[in-house]
Amino acid sequence: MKRRDFIKSSLTAVAATVTVQTIVGRAWGGSALKVGVMIPLSGPAGLFGPASKNVSQMAADDINAAGGILGRQVELVFADAGLPPAEAAQTALRLWRGDGCEAFIGMHDSAVRGALINVFKGQVPYIYCPNYEGGECARGVYYVGETPAQSVVPSIKWLTEENKLKKFYLIGNDYNWPRDTNAIAKNTIAELGGEVVGEEYMPFTVDNFDSSLAKIKETGADLVIITLVGGASVSFNRAFASFGLSDRVLRFGTLIDENTLAGIGAENSKNIYSAAGYFANVQTDDAKAFAQQYVAKFGSDAPVLNALSQSCYDGLIALDVIAEKAGEMSVASMENAAEGMEYDGPRGHATMKNKHLAMDIYLANAVGAEFKIVKSFRNMEPGNFCKA
Amino acid sequence: MTSSLLAIKNLSGGYGDLLVIRSVSLSVLSGRAISITGRNGVGKTTLMRLISGSLPCSSGELKFLGSNIVRSGAHKRFSTGMSYAPQENIVFDDLTVEENLTIHYRDSSLDRYNALFEKFPRLNERLAQRAGTLSGGEKKLLSFSRVIAEPTQLVLLDEPTEGVQSENMYLMGQVINEEKSKGRGFLIVDQNLTFLEAFTDTIHLIDHGEQIFQTEGNKFRTEIESLIAI
Amino acid sequence: MAFSLVVKLLPMAALLAFPFLTTSYSAYQLGLYLLYGIVGQGIALCWGNGGFLPLGQALFFGIGAYISGKILQGNIGWGVVILALILSVIIPALIAGFIGALVFDRQIGSGPYFSLITLALSLLGYQLANSQVLLTGGFNGLTGINGLPGIDSYGNLYFFIVGALAVSTLFLSHLVSTPFGQLLAAVRENEERLQFLGVKTSRVKAAAFAMSGALAGMAGAFFAPHQGIVTPQVVGFILSAELVIWTAVGGRFGPVGPVVGAVIIGFLASGLRDSFAYWEVVVALVFIIVVLRLPGGVGGLGISIAKRFGINVWSQKKFSRTETVPGADQKESPTLEFDNVSVQIGPVAILSGLSFSIKQTGIHCLIGPNGAGKTSALNALTGKLPYSSGKISWRGNTLKGIRPFRTSGLGIGRKLQVPSIFPGLTIRQNIDIAIWVNRLKFTHLFSLKPYQWNISLLDELQDSFPFLKDNEELAGTLSVGQRQMLDFTMAVLAEPNLILLDEPCAGLSKSETENMISVISNLARSSKATFIIVEHDMQVVELLSDHVFVMHQGKLLAEGSLNQIRDNKEVQRIYAGGSK
């Protein structure tokens, strides 16, 4: 918080009586195209906020350098999506009706997505960036994140063949994303002739996993599929390693990102596999160029990149491509322009099918505190939902 | 040389705005025993709690060893030389008798109680017992022995004889006289006039929180009894 | 009077005009904070008025929101909407009332245990909301909730919310001035005394908690259409804690404070959150200062400032006592029987085989040295001290394991040892509560008629105790003597058959004592009541007693007229300072 910002923000704090704020809001945006960026600045997911902000700013600069969207320079308006859904919806509404944003990108959890969809009601284009459970087709919403069908299915197949895995243990938090992801994983395991030896769901407050680790040891599981979120994933993986399980039993998850790995610690990360659309050290030329550009712009000690924060970049690029294809920034025309749109980004080549992206998926293995890519799956289909 | 230990002038106080003690004045010189008596419920215990610091005084002067101690906390009054044996919850029930006797000393030796143990062997026998299990009288003996052995100039005793057998009462009177000869001052509240006559220099009669009678010497039993007879 | 009416209507007018002065977005935002304000009003009712702090109020807000959200998911007509509103008010009210009755029945006093129970319940609610996916939509919550038919959630739903706020504010300000509101305040002031005035305080607290549950449910009912989504955070502990903070900062002693708190902090939060990183630190600091220095909160500050300018925001209507109410029918034969009653607490025997009986009316004095068990005998009689063996019977029925609030129904009035009144209430209010004993029926709870009740005995007492006339004085400002007289007055106004007075003259000056003695003897003559007076002061016993009981070490030592007692050798021995 540099000094200049601090003074400016405390002045606005003093002047932030309701009337002043709303009069300013009424002035209609000039030619600049305001895009609302909903990223978590507080709450449990708040640690992804700073990197997401940097990445979004980079995307806007790149788009503006190339002439903006439909000839209009892009101006980003950031807002906190880490709040409970009720307040997050409030903020989105303020950006839309108050500050005149004409499009939104969102990097937050599914509960906030539900709230935003309810507020927008398909009247403003909205790009949902992070990986999610898939299967949703709301009007005016375009999903650029990975779906379980793209990331879980190929990874389990590859891991099973490589390591002759027989028994699988599923552990996750007790809510929709883990349950839906596990459902897809179980079909794949059944197809491969594997056996699910345990499936457990935890409340968010759990910090003691001893009983689960005992069951994992007892059932002789070969691979543990982890759909725990945030802190629970850190605690589980640390305890897992402390019981010496990490040598014999592999671990796989689609939400173990660079931050979580830092929390787990280098000495506890043996045999952890993670699948996502992007990793900080993916070695493709586009990814390396993106990483260098990020370091050049924000310095080497900038917040670490991961799939979730990087997805904001793809979100803005997708918005640009769809809008250019549709010819105008309106849901009516963008709804059918989106099908089949393509672009090349840091993640590689992506094409939109049924409002989701077919894209490259990378499977990485944790070596110490770093992720090394062991396998890339080219142009994975998002899954057969939202048929046009 | 009889120096002034305690000097109270027009002391008043009570519980919140409920004034129980109304402008009481008295003084205790070293080597002297001052007694206070009166029917129960007239405020004797409240006066002792005002002097010992358990209760804040509303008005009046309270001087100990010449300095005004109205403001000083109860624990400070002990360290400046004032011992206090309260009327109720007079021992630490959870601690053993020995612990009760040694809790406020660095060393845990019981030598300072040898003389008292000779007079009250019961205490010596029950050193390891939890004080809460003692009878009322035994608790009073424990509390009495504690204050007598404390290195203080002034001793406040509130109903020391309640539940104590008469032969122990006689011994307590003897001990008080011995301590008086060593120059210690006593302020004693009790209803047992025969006990008080054994060592009292001046006695005050309290009724409705006010001093209504005062006499010197130790032949006051019949006179006071007529005053407080029902 | 007109001016304070304007002061009250001004905020309502401002709220109605608000959407036209600012963007409809800010009005939408204000609507949400007003809903939180309504829940805060429920908290203030329990905490400010009743003295007990609910820490999990979001539970009832969430239940209301889930119910109305579930119903509004389908496309519905107004009939269904009314049903949704009614259900989301009644169900939380029933749950809250049930919890309140269960918890308060076991513990008197507002220890922190009730707050911790409500905290644990809101945690339980959050977990259930997350895992019962079918009922609540789980983590992603209930979505696709339509607005009210024909009402744009983003537009004029706001006016429905302002209407709901008006209803809750009017209801609460009226409630405070009704007998129920006064009894609830009396619970905060002195729950034990109120029990001896025949009020089942656990029922009063449970009712207040149920009302706060209803208010929270109503706010929840509007939250669902307003937001279009209901997620588990709505039931969780974090929102409950925030609601308590807003209510504390806003002010808990009236229905306006919590709304002020919720709105101010809400707008500042949304304005500052993105630009000022340490926003929550500021709220925490303000909250600590309010808790330490400003119990009345911002609202309380405003009211005290307004008072300084002569605007009395809380003008209580004045009533004159016009309607005389018949006195209680005092039955003839007052037989009280203690039969070998004993009470043991740990190793100490408080009462050991106490037996005596009272056959005729008049004044019976109970005397004896300290610790003889005099007060314990009264405690055993009135159920404050459960007795282990023996039997106490009054007018034929045995009093075993009764609760204090039953005693006034059996015609027993009691004045406690230390003068026990309702210091935060005015003298008139203290007297009201005493008059209502055995007379206030359920229907009177919300009507203003009981304020007009008067009984002839009160006029007599007001002649002998003139200070009872200037009614608007707070009882807490009375001197000790006056408190004794007020306490005595409250004990006798119900015209009980058995009047227990514990040291009525303690702390009284000479003249006050004489006055009290004359009042007691007049009352003894005029009414057919039986008196038991515990007293140390022998002059009082001499002037008043028809009969004297002497107790010693938990047993009856002697009884008879005062002269017989005086010649009794036993009594002289323990009284003249012999060994106990």
Add this chain to the structure above:
Amino acid sequence: MEVLATFTLNFVYSSATLALIVLGLALVFGLLGVMNMAHGEFVMLGAYSAYVVQSFSANFLWAVPISIIVCALVGWLMEWAIIRHLYRRPFDTLLATWGVAILIRKGIEAIFTRDYKSINQIMPETVEILGITYPSYRLLLIAIIISLFVVLFTWYQKSKTGLRIRAMVRNPELASAIGIDTARLSSATFIIGVSSAGLAGVLLSPLVRVEPYIGLDYLLSSFFILIVGGLGSLEGLLIGSAVIGGSDALISTIFDKTAGYMSVLLISILFLWLRPDGIFSRR
């Protein structure tokens, strides 16, 4: 047999760690009656002192004294500024300490951001015991906790200060009559309490997640253990940890973790309602 061994070891480990976390609150809430809602934040402060020591790549053992000093300072400031004035007002203590909890949380977040901090494993290898492999640091931790409690018990029963605290708690008037400065002793007890919470934070930091928001879980489990175990005595704390730790472990193995968590809540509600003084209370 192996399953039984694992279950008992897990039960001993979870009860021991719960008892260590609750110890601070047993002193502050159990003995002094101060409802400290910032108890969990002191555990978090302990964990972050371990992180600071590690980031200076100093030996982990330095973290123990540093965490105690940090918590003692914060505890002293809090007791002096707030708690001292609120000893007779339980509701206000609850609310004021809740405000302090937010302050500490936000302070740590401002300094360390919200990222997860990883404390290097101490003695990462496992060891064979009762026929199963078990992390050696956990066994060391159990040993430390047991010896800590044995030392604490004898100190509390035998030492002068321990005697004086017990005396003061049960009979404050007599305590000051024999020269105990009850005000200073209460604040000392408060500071010892919060510092032991810091110690728990340090010892547990290698095993648990370290981020600014872990305080709330520790606070709630501590309150529930004290309520079930009983206030005013250290034995109550052990019984409470065993009951809560045991029922959580048992029900989560039979049903699932969510049911285990809810069973703890229900047990606490029942105790709060039926037996507010807990199993082993001496208040």
